[in-house]
Amino acid sequence: MHDAWAKAAGEQLSSETKPATLRKGVLTVEVRSTALLHELSGFRQDELLSRVLAADETGRIKELRFRLGVF
16 A cells, blocks of 8 residues: 555655555545645546556555545
8 A cells, every 4th residue: 555655656745645544445645735635636636546556566446535634
């Protein structure tokens, strides 16, 4: 889960986010700021899901969700 997210997100985005949980195929990613949360969930979710699906060798991740996290 962590490796797939790191590959999909890239170095810069990985420093602003962290994978939190994987339940029933849904990877929940915590995000550092509200502005980034809106960008990821509103504009980049499909792009990042495609990258995660390509990077996830286990096939367990089916969907992405983002939430504001505490860093």
